Amino acid sequence: MSLSFNPTAFDLAAGLLRWLIVMSGVMLIVGISLTLMSLVAVGKTGPLMVVGQIRDGFIDFLGTSPRRVWALTVLTFREAFRRKTLVVFGVFAVLFLFAGWFMSGVTTDPTLQFKAYVSFVLRTISWLILPVVLLLACWGLPEDIRARSLHTVVTKPVRRQEVVLGRIFGFSMIGLLVLAVVGIIGYVWIVRQMGQTPAMRAQLVARVPIYGYKDVLFLDKEGRDKDERGEILKAGINVGDELPFRSFIEGSTQARAIWNFENFSADRLDQGRLIFESSFQSFRTHKGNIEKGLLCQLTLVNVEKNIRVPLQPFIVDEFRRNTYDVTEKNQKGLTDLAGRPVNLAKDLLHDGKLRVEVACLSSQQFLGMARPDLFIRLPDKNFASSYFKSLFSIGLMVITVVVLGVTSGCFVKGPVATLLTAFVVIVGRMARSFMEEVATGDYKDNPQFKMQGRGILDSLIRIPTHKSPTVALDDNWINKTVQLFDNLELAILWAVHQVFPDLGTFDTTEYTANAFDVPFYESLLPSLAVTVGFCVPLILIGYYSLKLRELEAK
Amino acid sequence: MADDIVIQTRNLTKIYRDFWGRKKVRALNSLSLDVRKGEVFGLLGPNGSGKTTTLKLLLGLLFPTEGDVTILGKPAVDVTKNERIGYLPEESYLYRFLNAEETLDFYGRLFNMPADVRRERSRKLIERVGLQHARRRQLKEYSKGMTRRIGLAQALINEPDLILLDEPTSGLDPIGSRDMKDLIVKLKDEGKTVVMCSHLLADVQDVCDRIAILDGGELKVLGKVSELLKDQGVTQMKTTQLSDAVIKEVESLLVRHGAQMLEVDHPTTNLEDLFVKTVRESAARPGQRYIPPSSGNNPAA
Numbered sequence: 022m023s024l025s026f027n028p029t030a031f032d033l034a035a036g037l038l039r040w041l042i043v044m045s046g047v048m049l050i051v052g053i054s055l056t057l058m059s060l061v062a063v064g065k066t067g068p069l070m071v072v073g074q075i076r077d078g079f080i081d082f083l084g085t086s087p088r089r090v091w092a093l094t095v096l097t098f099r100e101a102f103r104r105k106t107l108v109v110f111g112v113f114a115v116l117f118l119f120a121g122w123f124m125s126g127v128t129t130d131p132t133l134q135f136k137a138y139v140s141f142v143l144r145t146i147s148w149l150i151l152p153v154v155l156l157l158a159c160w161g162l163p164e165d166i167r168a169r170s171l172h173t174v175v176t177k178p179v180r181r182q183e184v185v186l187g188r189i190f191g192f193s194m195i196g197l198l199v200l201a202v203v204g205i206i207g208y209v210w211i212v213r214q215m216g217q218t219p220a221m222r223a224q225l226v227a228r229v230p231i232y233g234y235k236d237v238l239f240l241d242k243e244g245r246d247k248d249e250r251g252e253i254l255k256a257g258i259n260v261g262d263e264l265p266f267r268s269f270i271e272g273s274t275q276a277r278a279i280w281n282f283e284n285f286s287a288d289r290l291d292q293g294r295l296i297f298e299s300s301f302q303s304f305r306t307h308k309g310n311i312e313k314g315l316l317c318q319l320t321l322v323n324v325e326k327n328i329r330v331p332l333q334p335f336i337v338d339e340f341r342r343n344t345y346d347v348t349e350k351n352q353k354g355l356t357d358l359a360g361r362p363v364n365l366a367k368d369l370l371h372d373g374k375l376r377v378e379v380a381c382l383s384s385q386q387f388l389g390m391a392r393p394d395l396f397i398r399l400p401d402k403n404f405a406s407s408y409f410k411s412l413f414s415i416g417l418m419v420i421t422v423v424v425l426g427v428t429s430g431c432f433v434k435g436p437v438a439t440l441l442t443a444f445v446v447i448v449g450r451m452a453r454s455f456m457e458e459v460a461t462g463d464y465k466d467n468p469q470f471k472m473q474g475r476g477i478l479d480s481l482i483r484i485p486t487h488k489s490p491t492v493a494l495d496d497n498w499i500n501k502t503v504q505l506f507d508n509l510e511l512a513i514l515w516a517v518h519q520v521f522p523d524l525g526t527f528d529t530t531e532y533t534a535n536a537f538d539v540p541f542y543e544s545l546l547p548s549l550a551v552t553v554g555f556c557v558p559l560i561l562i563g564y565y566s567l568k569l570r571e572l573e574a575k
Numbered sequence: 576m577a578d579d580i581v582i583q584t585r586n587l588t589k590i591y592r593d594f595w596g597r598k599k600v601r602a603l604n605s606l607s608l609d610v611r612k613g614e615v616f617g618l619l620g621p622n623g624s625g626k627t628t629t630l631k632l633l634l635g636l637l638f639p640t641e642g643d644v645t646i647l648g649k650p651a652v653d654v655t656k657n658e659r660i661g662y663l664p665e666e667s668y669l670y671r672f673l674n675a676e677e678t679l680d681f682y683g684r685l686f687n688m689p690a691d692v693r694r695e696r697s698r699k700l701i702e703r704v705g706l707q708h709a710r711r712r713q714l715k716e717y718s719k720g721m722t723r724r725i726g727l728a729q730a731l732i733n734e735p736d737l738i739l740l741d742e743p744t745s746g747l748d749p750i751g752s753r754d755m756k757d758l759i760v761k762l763k764d765e766g767k768t769v770v771m772c773s774h775l776l777a778d779v780q781d782v783c784d785r786i787a788i789l790d791g792g793e794l795k796v797l798g799k800v801s802e803l804l805k806d807q808g809v810t811q812m813k814t815t816q817l818s819d820a821v822i823k824e825v826e827s828l829l830v831r832h833g834a835q836m837l838e839v840d841h842p843t844t845n846l847e848d849l850f851v852k853t854v855r856e857s858a859a860r861p862g863q864r865y866i867p868p869s870s871g872n873n874p875a876a
């Protein structure tokens with residue numbers, strides 16, 4: 022019911038810095054190897070030629086003419102259009118004709134039904150458009166070179182980057198046009214499917230959550246906020262998962278999970294209403310009554326004024342959204358522990374910092390939670406808001422794939438370009454986060470978890486000795502040398518994984534299908550960053566590939 | 576470089592390599608020549624002699640293995656030179672899904688020409704190459720000759736100063752090639768420089784001021800057409816049709832003056848003779864070349 026991952030705001034400054042580091046690193050390596058190669062190939066004048074090429078590149082890019090780029094864009098668009106690429110529409114329409122039969126009545130729960138429809142539509146759209154633009158983009162330029170029609174173009178005052186940009190814009194336009202049309206068809210289809218009963222219609226929303234600032238903090242059974250080593254507790258009890266996303270607090274003890282909401286002042290309340298929504302997980306031990314739901318209590322705290330307002334306990338309904346309206350439903354008026362009346366706006370939210378403590382009241386049972394499991398729910402937006410933001414993300418992915426395809430078409434033939442691009446897309450979509458996790462040892466969904474055993478040699482020791490990857494190896498010289506080698510190889514893996522665009526970023530299905538709005542800082546901004554971050558170097562690669570090669574089909 | 580030299584090549588050599596970088600074909604060997612402003616220069620040679628390779632090197636489509644090219648005062652790889660160049664490729668490599676008007680409009684846009692100029696020029700050019708009736712048909716429906724014509728039109732869209740034509744008359748009907756030749760002469764009259772390559776000798780003889788004959792990538796002959804074809808030891812007369820009796824009488828007159836009648840025949844294309852002779856000779860004695868001092872070309876300078 023809530024997200025299965027932890028949405029974190031994209032740090033633009035840090036991202037930019039990392040991009041600059043990777044870019045300058047790559048450029049340095051390329052520059053040095055080119056200089057050496059030119060020295061070997063042509064002797065002393067070699068490095069001068071390299072410098073000359075860089076200067077020519079600058080001059081060419083400064084001479085970019087938007088009108089020529091536009092002419093090439095229109096040409097590309099027209100070509101794809103006249104080659105009947107838009108047959109995709111037909112495929113899509115047919116899919117929808119039949120999908121309705123199979124997908125309605127999958128479940129009686131309107132939330133799940135909505136989720137099924139939305140995921141189906143968004144996944145179908147991306148998996149339908151992606152191969153089409155990939156093929157178009159990968160074959161466009163190689164075909165132009167093979168048919169030598171490019172000869173007639175480049176013997177006009179056309180800069181090579183204009184050819185690259187024209188292709189990119191043209192194929193992107195085709196992709197985005199198809200996306201817009203099938204996107205609208207999909208929207209109408211979902212709204213119609215979900216329009217049958219009022220309960221279903223009520224699902225057509227985009228919830229706007231405010232999550233706690235940074236991590237959830239925990240208090241242990243005795244109410245301590247630090248562990249033996251004096252470190253702040255960021256996890257509760259592990260009930261046995263090897264990679265726990267949620268961690269648990271025990272009922273009827275001092276154990277608490279604490280969310281800190283920042284910058285939440287009274288003017289962000291919706292007409293004075295404060296609504297919490299939670300989706301905690303219950304873990305029952307064999308003691309107690311299995312049928313009975315777990316009892317949970319929220320306490321609102323203002324640390325500065327030292328005000329604690331316990332709210333009415335509620336029974337956790339698993340597999341449902343538990344909404345808790347603080348102002349109306351449960352309280353005649355808020356009171357603190359001593360029964361004194363408390364004003365929400367003036368007392369609790371006076372400095373914009375609200376702390377919420379969660380306790381489990383059912384003894385010997387456990388309540389599990391992760392950061393996205395509790396949030397302040399702002400007034401809902403329309404479903405169209407999240408849906409079209411999802412389409413926007415798919416659009417960014419289309420552009421990224423087009424740029425990848427066009428660039429690879431600048432230096433290899435169509436079939437090779439297709440394979441290359443498909444490889445990058447598949448790795449970028451499926452394996453990149455895994456590579457990142459192995460390279461850094463950090464798990465995205467679980468910040469407090471750090472994998473110790475990651476390297477190749479390290480694994481060669483751990484596997485025969487049955488050592489868990491979560492504990493460090495013994496501190497002896499063999500293991501130290503092993504770690505030295507492994508660090509090197511992991512650094513290479515880290516560098517390699519940077520080459521692949523993180524296409525997972527573009528997948529916003531989980532937000533939209535769970536009736537969440539697609540957040541800007543957590544989702545759209547990183548997608549934009551990936552797109553721009555990859556387009557810039559790829560266009561440069563495309564430009565130099567076209568410039569430094571003879572445009573003869575070989 | 577003198578002001579009136581439009582194209583200058585020095586030791587231009589091209590060796591095609593295969594995928595692995597191994598040398599395969601020496602398509603052009605150490606070509607040095609100058610083309611002057613306002614002349615029609617013909618590159619002659621049998622198939623595979625390196626004519627197209629030369630043009631592509633001039634345009635920067637290929638990179639020379641050795642030597643260098645200056646064209647309109649710029650290196651071949653400089654794209655800004657293309658502002659003043661028109662190029663008709665060997666086969667018209669155009670976009671087959673466009674029609675004639677769209678084609679010319681597209682290439683006009685690549686020169687950043689304003690819309691009204693584009694419209695005006697493409698109308699005129701379509702008329703000039705005689706495609707009014709097919710202006711709205713996609714190029715994939717065109718015959719070879721029609722494609723050639725639209726290819727020529729596209730080469731002239733920017734009113735270039737230097738026009739490079741690769742086998743301009745190939746695929747054209749006799750009328751078409753007549754038109755093409757007239758057009759070349761007209762371009763020359765307008766002060767433009769034309770470089771054309773061809774293996775059709777009559778074409779070259781009709782329009783070219785100077786020619787270079789290539790064979791196997793080697794320059795064999797370079798000079799003014801008029802001079803190359805002049806044989807100093809022979810006088811040729813053209814008359815109207817003569818009867819056998821008259822020919823006899825002329826012959827006796829010649830004998831009386833100590834001259835000798837060498838041949839009585841209907842004229843053939845002299846250039847054709849020269850061409851065949853050159854190619855044969857180059858097979859017999861490779862490496863030799865014949866460039867009269869007055870040919871107007873002095874690469875060593």
Ligand SMILES: Nc1ncnc2c1ncn2[C@@H]1O[C@H](COP(=O)(O)OP(=O)(O)O)[C@@H](O)[C@H]1O
Pocket residue numbers: 573574591592599600601602620621622623624625626627628629
């Ligand atoms: N792209 C290429 N790769 C390898 N060899 C080529 C290529 N283009 C031309 N050649 C070879 O170079 C030689 C000259 O070709 P070309 O310049 O096209 O001749 P022409 O135009 O005079 O008929 C020929 O032997 C031809 O086979």
Ligand SMILES: [Mg+2]
Pocket residue numbers: 626627628665741
């Ligand atoms: Mg040729």
